[in-house]
Amino acid sequence: MSTCENTSDPETPPASATAAGVPAGSAGTGQCIYLAVALDVPLPGLFDYVHDVPVVPGTRVLVSFGPRRMIGMVWAQREAPAIEAGRVKAIEAVLDDLPPMPADWMRMADFAAGYYHRPLGEVLLPVLPASLRKPSAYLGPRAAGGPVRRADRRPGRARAWGGESPAAAGTDTVAPIPPVLNAEQSAAWQDLRGMMSAQPGPGLALLHGVTGSGKTELYLRLAAEALAQGRQVLLLVPEINLTPQLEHIVRGRLGNVAVMHSKLSEGERLRAWLRAARGEAEILLGTRLALFVPLPRLGLIVVDEEHDTSYKQQEGLRYSARDLAVWRGHDLGVPVVLGSATPSLETWRRARRGDYRYVSLSRRALAQPLPEVRLVDTRRAQLEQGFTPQLLTSLEARLGQGEQSLVFINRRGYAPVLRCASCGWVSQCARCTAYTVLHRHAGGRRHTLQCHHCGDCTAPPRACPDCGDQDIQPMGRGTQRIEEFLGERFPGARILRIDADATRRKGSAEALFSKVHAGEADILVGTQMVSKGHDYARLGLVGVLNADAMLFAQDFRAPERLFAQLMQVAGRAGRRAGGAEVLIQTDYPEQAVYQALRTHDYARFAEAALAEREELGLPPFSHQALLTAQARHLRDALDFLGEARAVAQAMPEGAGARIYDAVPLRVVRVANIERAQLLVEADGRGALHRLLRPWLVEVHDLAQGRSVRWGIEIDPLEI
Template identity: 85%
Template sequence: MAGETPADAATPAGVGGQCIYLAVALDVPLPGLFDYSHDVPVPPGTRVLVSFGSRRMVGMVWARREAPAIDADRVKPIEAVLDDLPPMPDDWMRLADFAAGYYHRPLGEVLLPILPASLRKPSAYLGPRAAGGPVRRADRRPGRAAHGGLAHPGSAVAVEGDAAVDAVPVVPELTDEQSAAWQALRTMTAADAAPGVALLHGVTGSGKTELYLRLAADVLATGRQVLLLVPEINLTPQLEQIVHGRLGQAAVMHSKLSEGERLRAWLRAARGQAAILLGTRLALFVPLPRLGLIIVDEEHDTSYKQQEGLRYSARDLAVWRGHDLGVPVVLGSATPALETWRRARRGDYRHVILSQRALAQPLPEVRLIDTRRAQLEQGFTPQLLDGLAACLERGEQSLVFLNRRGYAPVLRCASCGWVSQCPRCTAYTVLHRHPGGRHTLQCHHCGDCTAPPRACPDCGDQDIRPMGRGTQRIEEFLGERFPGARILRIDADATRRKGSAEALFSKVHAGEADILVGTQMVSKGHDYARLGLVGVLDADTMLFAQDFRAPERLFAQLMQVAGRAGRRVGGAQVLVQTDYPEQPVYQALRAHDYARFAEAALAEREELGLPPFSHQALLTAQARHLREALAFLAEARSLAQALPEGAALRIYDAVPLRVVRVANIERAQLLVEADGRGALHRLLRPWLAEVHALAQGRPVRWGIEIDPQEI
């Protein structure tokens, strides 16, 4: 970067004059803040360009110091103040501060990564091509619909190409149950209402989205903004169209947007130009100057939990943000998280129930097909194949659900038992089929991809075959079994390119598919008009998983996919193939009885002292050799036990992860559990400081996760 000069979006530091010390947050894996100097005051929340070691970095001013924490002659001056944006607002700073404290991360690892990437890149402000910085570039290249605000509530705009034309929104009448629920919820959005949280617990197809739209319209009419969170990127286009048609243009944010698209959406929302922000979990951190309502759709979904870096729960932080601002929060789900259900049942949250579908269609019949004595054909029972044929005859759509992508989970030699394994991970490689008939073996953990061997590497037998089924193999079989049917597969492999998921779902909704084959991305949020049958394959794989949350996830997954059926057609069925039809999860599913499942699951967890009746933190360690990771965690455990706060907690032994090795790095974990949240955090604060010191000079990387979702 030698010779580069800051762009005109940056104000260079002056020379001489008063020396002011500033505490600056940087995105580095080190605790604490870093001292820099400047000749004029710089408000907290301002981004600055600084030198850190041999690098230039964008940091954020957190506070002014009376004196530096290090020797004054070691304090470096700020190179430039990035003034193309005003300082971040106080409420945004409070949210980031709370997240850093609760999840025990350095402030810089929270403040900077939650900004659009271009706002934290030094290269965006340096050199002759910086052209005023990313904000001014975005303002010069707004793109379609980047400027302007929201249409007046009640109006609508339909977009055809680049032209906007008036359209009349279709507003369905509410059922009596919906009307009562709406009246209960809208009392929370009144100007004089006490802030709070509501659980909107509605069966699939009960019209939760309609209530979201009406609540949003009430809030928009008062000049306030609405934040609407969804769990999956692939749900965003459909919901965006609905919001656009009823309420006007929304700013949309998710990780598949380009850097420029994300920045423009962020700017529109942060400047108050967009009255609605629709997005996935990262939208939770966008500053909204007039926020009046937060909606978290499918609040139970595990996608709201970030699994890298700051491992936050967007749902939990949404609740905190609503409380901090005095803004109502609505959590919607047909299968609420057990933590949310418990809070609603004990009165912490307002509990609003929709027990019936909005279009007067009954919930689909759920049939459990015992596969223990069934004659299976490529994993299909005769009952399911007959059901698919009957749907085709009636002109209805079917959905075959299998939460396993690829062609087959493993390649196997029948002679010696060899199976395809990743050389870098303790995991099998999955057989994938590609256009033209080419196959590859792919590791779903590290991404390693190789051609399948022509013969068994161990015994040389050429008769190596795929074992088990993925969505690609199911698609192939159904194409052979029903040659006249239009079969469409939607999974992560089929939707890698930008816009491909939206295009595939458009085909489904346009009636251009007879049988839909897919993973969990087809199971939630989508309203299929002609879907008369859902078939579920291999659900039992989650039934006996080691994670205590597996039954909850299985029930939610099956309830969600079952709820796609029969929304607009009568007589719909859900056929679940299982070796264990007597299991409580399946019996509650057959009765569409979430409350029955939830109360039984909570009683079991209370007896075992598991969340939500306890609170957990998970310390993980990674090293080249497992013994190094385990030794590090064993020493960390001893440090925790030696602290006064550790006596009342349950600190378990270090154990390897289920998938021990990923990309030649071996991993282990240490679980800490407490009956009270406060007791857990009182241990973590001093303990993690000792763990940080323990890791110095050792070939180990470590991390802490609060409220872990997978153990």
């Protein structure tokens, strides 16, 4: 045993020697090599360990941390430990089943940790497939060499890392002939193609194309160009449910695709990650988590629907995959294409001032006109279960013509709340300051009240808990109640509901959308998941219910989200045939959002919204960070944030920032935990981060000994 091994905890047994791990001391030199190791723990900084041979940064290691074993990642070698040498524990095993993570991947993780103000370990480890960061996957008699070697024992696995891409299995079919581009697409293609050949101009482009304009075709041609250069392609999409349709298209045209999203099994995700990281897969198609896959020959990044809020992680490392994709492309000198019919205002502003190439597709690829958008004033209308006579008449007409219709309501469940008309009681979650939503199950024979914040589920009361009246009724409508009503109103119609409840099981979303595309549905009822990316061939009518709910939300981004949501869902109609229409029911038809929608005029909306934000000093004309606190009692959270605010105000770095009062969140209590927030804002990004760096150190110290959990979010999307 080497001298360095004696520094390990004598009560911790050594790791079992597996094919995937090199136990400490197996090739001892007698010298002590001190290593800074990143661990996925909510503590700042790196942790000192010792080994008897050098370990390359980016290598995963098995260590003991307190009473438990953890997998960490070596970040750097130190000349001397930050603590007393005798207290430094030894590395238990160096995991050699993968080469060290590449330098460009480490740079991106380092940037993300710094920009989002998170410990390195909370960036490096959680973005790996789960089996690569589980000690149990490498220990014990069942480890069998570790998860990587178990995956490699599957037939036909290649062992290379970052080498030439082998021929893809199943690519011997004849690829479909690409469609002929129209004049506008051809011009856009030549402009975008220039980025692939390093022509002058920014290496980052906004492809602003109306729905149905053929953005995907340009993505495919750019990808083919990258593959012809021997490079890999990263294609990001916002939603899991968009992946199967796009995967089919990409695989049919280009062949060798790996797919990554959160609904894959642990083994499926690992195998996709390995194929991409080893350079075996030429195209990686995935949601935001695919951004952190190492790609040795990356030559193009495409972010489809770049405006979508799904690209922002809402827990742990609260990163924006779109923003990090831009950084990754710039770091590697790789072209990045951001595509959308409704770009985020941040992206639009950068494109209009020349930071990004601006490439426009203003009309549909198949020469079909955009659908007519009609605003139906509901203030004087006689509504039937939330439907105006105009919308019901239009639904009946489309059924008679053999066309499909889409009824869009962004509210799942049967009804938003259960209510007693006698005393005004409404169903509320016992653990959250939120109403419980009525859900229907088992063909309508069973109902539950479900909290969409904590997930708590209970049976509805038979009578009002306050006054005993048995006549308690559902109030409002969700997708389930709309589906029920339409089934009664149009008994011969085939009605299909697609929402989070109907697509919980693996493969269920793909099966439901396949029915729609096969013409096995006459009326589709759905939430926002039906509005993005799907090409419905026979859809002649879109009806929008309850759009006004977002119109007067407290969040200043709500109008932008509403416009994007409605523009996207409207764009599903009439993609293959003319005469399509969109009916938006509203109490406020004069609102600017709706007026811009009538003419499909994104630029009109965006310029007006930017002018308003500039006048008010809101992003993108300022930069924000949100400090949140959680505690059993709201007073504790508010007091903590109040003290943090006072610290920031006293710091010289805080002079250029606006530090607002601590306030409770809109939904204050979730799962019996009360929440509050503190907004910090500065005109410049640099000024904001100059305050955050020293301030968050003080905030961490301030939290010691308190029963308060806190977190920081940079560039928050919801306030």
